[in-house]
Amino acid sequence: MQRSSPRAPLRFSTQTLLLQLAVVLLVVLLSAGVHAWLTYDRVGSEAENQALTLARTVASDPTVRADVLAISEQAGTPPAAELTAGPLMASAEAARTRTGALFVVITDETGLRLAHPDPRRLGERVSTDPSEALSGREVTTRNTGTLGPSAGAKVPVYAPGSTTVVGEVSVGYSMETVGQSVARDIGPVALTATGALIAGVLGSFLLRRRLQRLTLGLEPEEISSLVHDQVAVLQGVDDGVIGVSADGRISVFNAAAQRLLDLPDLTGTAWEEAPVPDQLKSLTRPGPGPDAALELVAGGRVLVANARKALHRREDLGWVVMLRDRTELQQLTRQLDAVGTMSTALRAQRHEFANQLHTIAGLMSIGEHQQAREYLARLAATGPLKFPVDQAELLQDPYLQAFVGAKGVEADERGVALRIGPETLVRGQVTDAQDVTTVLGNLIDNAVNAAVAGSAPERWVELEVMDDPGDDGGTLHVVVADSGDGLAEGTDAEAVFAEGFTTASGPVRAGGGQGFGLALARQLARRRGGDVKLLDPGAHGGPGAVFMATLPGTTAGPKKAEHTDAGLKDPAGKDNDG
Numbered sequence: 001m002q003r004s005s006p007r008a009p010l011r012f013s014t015q016t017l018l019l020q021l022a023v024v025l026l027v028v029l030l031s032a033g034v035h036a037w038l039t040y041d042r043v044g045s046e047a048e049n050q051a052l053t054l055a056r057t058v059a060s061d062p063t064v065r066a067d068v069l070a071i072s073e074q075a076g077t078p079p080a081a082e083l084t085a086g087p088l089m090a091s092a093e094a095a096r097t098r099t100g101a102l103f104v105v106i107t108d109e110t111g112l113r114l115a116h117p118d119p120r121r122l123g124e125r126v127s128t129d130p131s132e133a134l135s136g137r138e139v140t141t142r143n144t145g146t147l148g149p150s151a152g153a154k155v156p157v158y159a160p161g162s163t164t165v166v167g168e169v170s171v172g173y174s175m176e177t178v179g180q181s182v183a184r185d186i187g188p189v190a191l192t193a194t195g196a197l198i199a200g201v202l203g204s205f206l207l208r209r210r211l212q213r214l215t216l217g218l219e220p221e222e223i224s225s226l227v228h229d230q231v232a233v234l235q236g237v238d239d240g241v242i243g244v245s246a247d248g249r250i251s252v253f254n255a256a257a258q259r260l261l262d263l264p265d266l267t268g269t270a271w272e273e274a275p276v277p278d279q280l281k282s283l284t285r286p287g288p289g290p291d292a293a294l295e296l297v298a299g300g301r302v303l304v305a306n307a308r309k310a311l312h313r314r315e316d317l318g319w320v321v322m323l324r325d326r327t328e329l330q331q332l333t334r335q336l337d338a339v340g341t342m343s344t345a346l347r348a349q350r351h352e353f354a355n356q357l358h359t360i361a362g363l364m365s366i367g368e369h370q371q372a373r374e375y376l377a378r379l380a381a382t383g384p385l386k387f388p389v390d391q392a393e394l395l396q397d398p399y400l401q402a403f404v405g406a407k408g409v410e411a412d413e414r415g416v417a418l419r420i421g422p423e424t425l426v427r428g429q430v431t432d433a434q435d436v437t438t439v440l441g442n443l444i445d446n447a448v449n450a451a452v453a454g455s456a457p458e459r460w461v462e463l464e465v466m467d468d469p470g471d472d473g474g475t476l477h478v479v480v481a482d483s484g485d486g487l488a489e490g491t492d493a494e495a496v497f498a499e500g501f502t503t504a505s506g507p508v509r510a511g512g513g514q515g516f517g518l519a520l521a522r523q524l525a526r527r528r529g530g531d532v533k534l535l536d537p538g539a540h541g542g543p544g545a546v547f548m549a550t551l552p553g554t555t556a557g558p559k560k561a562e563h564t565d566a567g568l569k570d571p572a573g574k575d576n577d578g
Helices: 012-059 062-073 080-084 087-099 175-214 220-236 255-261 278-283 327-365 369-382 398-413 433-453 517-527
Strands: 103-108 113-115 139-145 148-158 165-174 240-245 250-253 293-298 301-312 315-325 417-420 460-468 474-482 531-536 546-556
Touching (some): 012 062, 012 087, 012 103, 012 139, 012 148, 012 165, 062 087, 062 103, 062 148, 080 087, 087 103, 087 113, 148 175, 240 255, 255 315, 278 293, 278 301, 278 315, 293 517, 327 369, 398 417, 398 433, 398 460, 433 474, 433 517, 433 546, 517 531, 517 546
Parallel strands (some): 417 460
Antiparallel strands (some): 103 113, 103 165, 139 148, 148 165, 240 250, 240 315, 293 301, 301 315, 460 474, 474 546, 531 546
């Protein structure tokens, strides 16, 4: 037997529509019911008042009072035929016919009918309790008698000139007549209720369409799942994600974006007023292509950013800006370049080692021991490796020797001589190679580029490095000068540290970017409590610009010795003790 598949649950928007329709219908029905009940009660009360007025009128008629007293004084009740032809019957029927009442009944002091619209009921006891009226009280009633449901009143009949109750008058108006009156009054109410129901249905349909548009047709369960997925993904990725809604406000600013930009959560802030780099804002302005990307420096990091338009079907949802941290990649690339350069230099020196060993072996074999000692002394003075760096022996730290030596090899390949200034003195050991590599490497690279592009016949870069030992880690002072043409006249000293600033007309090295080295170096130095400054903008024809970097906490070594003649001098001979 084939089992029927379960029915798919109604969509949330459909459930909402049905619920709204049910609520509107319930409200309309309740309102109409309450109005009908109030109308029914009002018309019934009016019928009771009319019955009470008519009953008072009949009961106060002197003829009726006299006739009722006369019958009450008789022994027994007259037969029905006599009562039918009697004056009480005539008076009651005249009042009933004149007012349109359902009945006008007159009884004696025991409740026996003396007048009734149905002659067959004469002489019988009334169907409703007459005791209150016979005790002298006027009452209004709604009950069902022999003639059907009615709204009426009972009034006592007093003997002429006396307060003795000798009978009572009952007057009633048919409730069917009251219902007809209510039905007549309820027509406008029904029309109003129908109009309200139609308006409610229309409003429910419009609200349903808006709800579908706001939720993009998604069900609550799907929205909840999406929110959980969004939080898990956005907070779990290492890339920064910034969502900008179609109305220009930041809707998403994940933890990675806060960390990379060093900013608090900016969710809800206007995008154009947010304290983010202007380069990011430019990505969402007209102009860049869909895959446009840029590099920027923020929070001491090199970031790659790109923006894409977010669309759902044909609806514009805004922009998504992605941030990727490339700082470590660039630092590793720089270190890898240095290692590659050093390995190339080592391979180039291997043959020279072999020749030097053969020379020493030859001198020893022929007995020229003195010449062998002199040859070894010369080798000890120049160092085991001949990096193309003048006075490299002033750098006592092995890491600095290797790194600067590798940079010297690279500069030599481009026709630039890298030399160490005479004021160089490093007694400690480098403890933070990563920051030192980034700052020193950027300054040397910029200087080499400037020397290559300069107009001086002799191309050189001069480096002076000094350390200042301290209890919390030594401070490394670096001064770099070059033979280039310096900065253009009128260039602001701070403008050179702006992201994207460059004096080169194009890349000077394959795959090299321009305009971020100095900005990154300064941010790294300032993050450590130091700085990178422009000491001298240089002049056309050389010497070029002079930069100084201060890197606290990057070395460890002996305490500072007495050194009173030390001032940092740039290669041009200018004192630079700041």
